Amino acid sequence: LPKVAKEHGEARRRQIVDAAYRCFARKGFHQTTMRDIYEEADLSPGAVYNYFKGKDEIIRASFDLDLGRSQGILAEAMGSADPLGALADLVGFFFQGLAEAAEIGAGRVNVQGWGEALINPPLLQTFRQTMGSVGEILAQVVRRAQQAGQLDPDLDPAAVSQLLLSLYYGLELQKALNPDLDVGRYTAAAKALLRSAARHT
Amino acid sequence: LPKVAKEHGEARRRQIVDAAYRCFARKGFHQTTMRDIYEEADLSPGAVYNYFKGKDEIIRASFDLDLGRSQGILAEAMGSADPLGALADLVGFFFQGLAEAAEIGAGRVNVQGWGEALINPPLLQTFRQTMGSVGEILAQVVRRAQQAGQLDPDLDPAAVSQLLLSLYYGLELQKALNPDLDVGRYTAAAKALLRSAARHT
Amino acid sequence: LPKVAKEHGEARRRQIVDAAYRCFARKGFHQTTMRDIYEEADLSPGAVYNYFKGKDEIIRASFDLDLGRSQGILAEAMGSADPLGALADLVGFFFQGLAEAAEIGAGRVNVQGWGEALINPPLLQTFRQTMGSVGEILAQVVRRAQQAGQLDPDLDPAAVSQLLLSLYYGLELQKALNPDLDVGRYTAAAKALLRSAARHT
Amino acid sequence: LPKVAKEHGEARRRQIVDAAYRCFARKGFHQTTMRDIYEEADLSPGAVYNYFKGKDEIIRASFDLDLGRSQGILAEAMGSADPLGALADLVGFFFQGLAEAAEIGAGRVNVQGWGEALINPPLLQTFRQTMGSVGEILAQVVRRAQQAGQLDPDLDPAAVSQLLLSLYYGLELQKALNPDLDVGRYTAAAKALLRSAARHT
DNA sequence: TATGAATGAGTATTCATTCAT
DNA sequence: CATGAATGAATACTCATTCAT
Numbered sequence: 001l002p003k004v005a006k007e008h009g010e011a012r013r014r015q016i017v018d019a020a021y022r023c024f025a026r027k028g029f030h031q032t033t034m035r036d037i038y039e040e041a042d043l044s045p046g047a048v049y050n051y052f053k054g055k056d057e058i059i060r061a062s063f064d065l066d067l068g069r070s071q072g073i074l075a076e077a078m079g080s081a082d083p084l085g086a087l088a089d090l091v092g093f094f095f096q097g098l099a100e101a102a103e104i105g106a107g108r109v110n111v112q113g114w115g116e117a118l119i120n121p122p123l124l125q126t127f128r129q130t131m132g133s134v135g136e137i138l139a140q141v142v143r144r145a146q147q148a149g150q151l152d153p154d155l156d157p158a159a160v161s162q163l164l165l166s167l168y169y170g171l172e173l174q175k176a177l178n179p180d181l182d183v184g185r186y187t188a189a190a191k192a193l194l195r196s197a198a199r200h201t
Numbered sequence: 202l203p204k205v206a207k208e209h210g211e212a213r214r215r216q217i218v219d220a221a222y223r224c225f226a227r228k229g230f231h232q233t234t235m236r237d238i239y240e241e242a243d244l245s246p247g248a249v250y251n252y253f254k255g256k257d258e259i260i261r262a263s264f265d266l267d268l269g270r271s272q273g274i275l276a277e278a279m280g281s282a283d284p285l286g287a288l289a290d291l292v293g294f295f296f297q298g299l300a301e302a303a304e305i306g307a308g309r310v311n312v313q314g315w316g317e318a319l320i321n322p323p324l325l326q327t328f329r330q331t332m333g334s335v336g337e338i339l340a341q342v343v344r345r346a347q348q349a350g351q352l353d354p355d356l357d358p359a360a361v362s363q364l365l366l367s368l369y370y371g372l373e374l375q376k377a378l379n380p381d382l383d384v385g386r387y388t389a390a391a392k393a394l395l396r397s398a399a400r401h402t
Numbered sequence: 403l404p405k406v407a408k409e410h411g412e413a414r415r416r417q418i419v420d421a422a423y424r425c426f427a428r429k430g431f432h433q434t435t436m437r438d439i440y441e442e443a444d445l446s447p448g449a450v451y452n453y454f455k456g457k458d459e460i461i462r463a464s465f466d467l468d469l470g471r472s473q474g475i476l477a478e479a480m481g482s483a484d485p486l487g488a489l490a491d492l493v494g495f496f497f498q499g500l501a502e503a504a505e506i507g508a509g510r511v512n513v514q515g516w517g518e519a520l521i522n523p524p525l526l527q528t529f530r531q532t533m534g535s536v537g538e539i540l541a542q543v544v545r546r547a548q549q550a551g552q553l554d555p556d557l558d559p560a561a562v563s564q565l566l567l568s569l570y571y572g573l574e575l576q577k578a579l580n581p582d583l584d585v586g587r588y589t590a591a592a593k594a595l596l597r598s599a600a601r602h603t
Numbered sequence: 604l605p606k607v608a609k610e611h612g613e614a615r616r617r618q619i620v621d622a623a624y625r626c627f628a629r630k631g632f633h634q635t636t637m638r639d640i641y642e643e644a645d646l647s648p649g650a651v652y653n654y655f656k657g658k659d660e661i662i663r664a665s666f667d668l669d670l671g672r673s674q675g676i677l678a679e680a681m682g683s684a685d686p687l688g689a690l691a692d693l694v695g696f697f698f699q700g701l702a703e704a705a706e707i708g709a710g711r712v713n714v715q716g717w718g719e720a721l722i723n724p725p726l727l728q729t730f731r732q733t734m735g736s737v738g739e740i741l742a743q744v745v746r747r748a749q750q751a752g753q754l755d756p757d758l759d760p761a762a763v764s765q766l767l768l769s770l771y772y773g774l775e776l777q778k779a780l781n782p783d784l785d786v787g788r789y790t791a792a793a794k795a796l797l798r799s800a801a802r803h804t
Numbered sequence: 805t806a807t808g809a810a811t812g813a814g815t816a817t818t819c820a821t822t823c824a825t
Numbered sequence: 826c827a828t829g830a831a832t833g834a835a836t837a838c839t840c841a842t843t844c845a846t
Contacts, residue, residue, distance in 0.1 A: 428722075429722055430633075430718065430722040432631075432633035432634075433633075510721050513718050514718035514722075515718075516714050516717070516718065516776055516780065517714050517715035517716075517717065517718035518631070519780060520631070520711050520714060520715060520779060520780070521629075521630055521631040521634060526780065529780055530780060530781060533777070533780065533781075554795070554799070556795075557792060558788050558791065558792050560788070561785075561789050561791065561792035562792050562796075564774075564777060564784070564789055564792070565792055565793060565796060567773060567777065568769050568770050568771075568772070568773020568774055568776075568777065569766060569769050569770070569773065570769075570773070571773045571776050571777075572766075572768060572769020572771075572773040575717055575769075575772050576734070576765055576768065576769065576772075578721060579717065579720060579721070579730055579731060579734065580731060580734075583765070584762075587759050587761070587762040588762050588765050588766070590759065590762065591758060591759050591762035591763050591765070591766055594755070594757075594758060595763075595766060595796065595800055598799055598800045599796055599799045
């Protein structure tokens with residue numbers, strides 16, 4: 001029974017967060033009212049409050065996403081024998097993921113989330129953590145690429161990792177503001193750039 | 202005297218927008234109340250409404266910034282005899298500008314502005330216009346660099362220009378979320394990357 | 403149980419409209435604030451808005467009155483074998499009703515309602531509908547009185563019906579502006595006038 | 604000089620009241636803002652306040668109309684050798700006057716004025732005075748018609764005078780709510796009614 | 805747990821009026 | 826007298842949250 005109850009609770013939370021997510025993508029966090037959320041979720045106001053303390057918690061929950069799917073490819077990249085190639089793979093994987101996630105409005109929610117994070121400390125933590133850990137992994141891969149002689153050893157691994165993050169976030173932003181943007185061409189250019197950065201021996 | 206009146210009006214509008222800007226940087230657009238704004242501006246509520254129709258107009262006015270200062274260097278870059286070098290200069294100029302603007306909270310306001318633009322059509326226009334025109338200039342410079350043999354002619358100029366924009370916006374984002382970020386190192390890495398992309402003849 | 407909920411809702415709406423009505427009689431529509439209304443109704447502001455979209459809807463609801471009580475006597479008049487006598491009865495009934503309604507301030511609200519209707523289209527519809535349908539019934543009774551030889555067949559039934567409406571509205575107005583007015587004497591004179599209009603055969 | 608000044612002042616007051624009147628006819632007293640008034644009058648806000656203490660005074664001034672034009676015919680009626688005929692003439696004169704005044708929106712302003720008077724004591728006085736003095740004159744004419752054997756001596760003169768006022772105000776109301784109303788037919792019916800009330804000797 | 809009526813602090817905005825120039 | 830920028834009290838309405846059922 002407790003297990004069933006727990007599963008039920010998880011399902012309800014998911015139902016609420018999903019509904020909220022759709023609202024957020026459409027109207028933004030602060031234009032979305034609790035009413036929007038519980039109507040989109042087909043629930044009563046009280047029901048929502050049985051699962052979340054308030055709107056803020058729902059916003060935060062919208063970003064407690066499974067970095068899980070990405071974890072695998074990131075770990076793989078760190079261990080790859082061809083670090084530079086792994087970076088290119090990451091670019092392909094993440095940029096393409098962006099294009100797919102755009103369909104559920106993820107880009108719209110994320111871009112708004114950045115702004116929200118600036119005035120919402122707990123959310124800021126979430127974002128910094130994600131960016132921080134991914135950034136460290138990227139820096140590590142860059143470092144390994146340097147050790148493998150694939151990249152100029154004078155490059156600043158941390159800064160390069162930030163550049164790579166910028167290519168990702170910048171794409172997410174530009175794609176959100178202009179959905180017509182062609183992710184494929186963008187990705188191709190990014191890979192070309194990466195290739196050209198390879199050490200010419 | 203109409204001229205005096207006009208100047209006075211402009212000054213007041215500036216006073217209000219500046220006050221609002223500080224509030225926005227601190228608390229976000231929607232957490233900032235009109236009261237916050239007119240108190241920060243040391244005005245009465247009515248006074249603010251004499252110059253702006255409402256909050257929305259103030260938000261929009263906060264982004265009607267003078268692209269003017271940048272116009273010069275962009276034009277110069279387009280005409281430069283060393284397009285690739287000009288690109289590096291642009292990177293230096295704009296990234297450094299970002300660091301300076303951070304002091305007045307511009308980064309914080311801009312990042313929030315992106316999110317706002319997604320649910321605020323007039324603001325979206327403003328952003329798309331800015332990004333569009335700067336993007337075209339960059340693409341043009343890239344094209345000229347290719348013609349000058351400085352860059353691989355197979356590169357997609359539009360996509361490269363988007364990458365460059367990403368480096369800029371991504372920096373603005375990362376700097377806003379983490380003010381400790383070292384813009385100098387980031388800029389150096391970007392320039393190194395650009396150099397490595399130069400055609401090796 | 404939906405039925406209970408519906409009854410509850412109706413009761414609340416009534417409670418609000420009644421409270422508003424008292425305020426309107428006292429201070430007029432536009433001098434009455436929503437605060438006046440929800441305090442008079444002993445409710446919170448939000449509660450009022452759960453039942454009415456806004457002040458305008460409350461004003462309109464104040465005039466969605468049951469023409470029901472009158473419907474009976476009007477129908478009866480239309481079918482009466484003594485149409486002229488029926489008209490006199492209507493005069494007695496309605497003018498007396500006016501005197502009674504004055505106690506709840508109905509006259510005051512109605513007089514203000516006429517003015518409001520001039521600048522409030524939906525309300526205008528309400529008034530025109532009521533006046534129109536009552537007017538048609540009166541014209542019909544007049545016509546029947548003419549056919550029965552009780553009234554001069556040369557009289558314009560529609561115009562006579564307008565005269566009768568004027569006697570009613572004019573009384574409501576004069577009584578509202580001067581509560582001392584003696585409705586009994588006014589009614590007696592109206593009946594005498596009606597009698598004198600009877601065809602002298 | 605003082606005379607010129609006074610004339611100037613009067614002209615300005617008239618200019619303001621006329622402008623206000625147009626606004627009132629259009630939007631009602633309380634929907635009309637002082638801004639509406641001084642813009643319609645092509646004046647500055649301060650200018651208006653140089654001639655009127657405030658909005659309320661302008662409203663009141665809108666009803667301080669020249670009963671003058673009517674005074675003549677009323678006096679004449681009181682002295683007429685054919686009082687009943689005089690009553691019919693009054694009906695013709697005033698009802699027709701209503702039709703003409705409708706063009707400047709007088710009906711709309713008056714109907715709204717009745718409602719306003721109910722919550723505006725000084726205005727109430729104005730209305731009661733006008734109605735009272737006209738009513739007394741009418742009662743007097745009725746009394747003289749009775750003495751002349753033209754009307755049943757059992758009729759209540761005061762009540763009959765109220766009925767006559769009702770025919771007037773009721774017409775004004777119905778015409779305001781329904782501008783299509785045919786004043787000619789209404790007047791004809793009123794005169795016919797009056798004729799039928801004449802004593803049949 | 806679920807419901808949804810009720811709460812009430814909070815917010816944007818208006819507008820009659822003033823007064824320094 | 827004229828101007829019109831400034832004032833600020835007042836107002837309609839919202840919406841996150843609660844709690845009795």
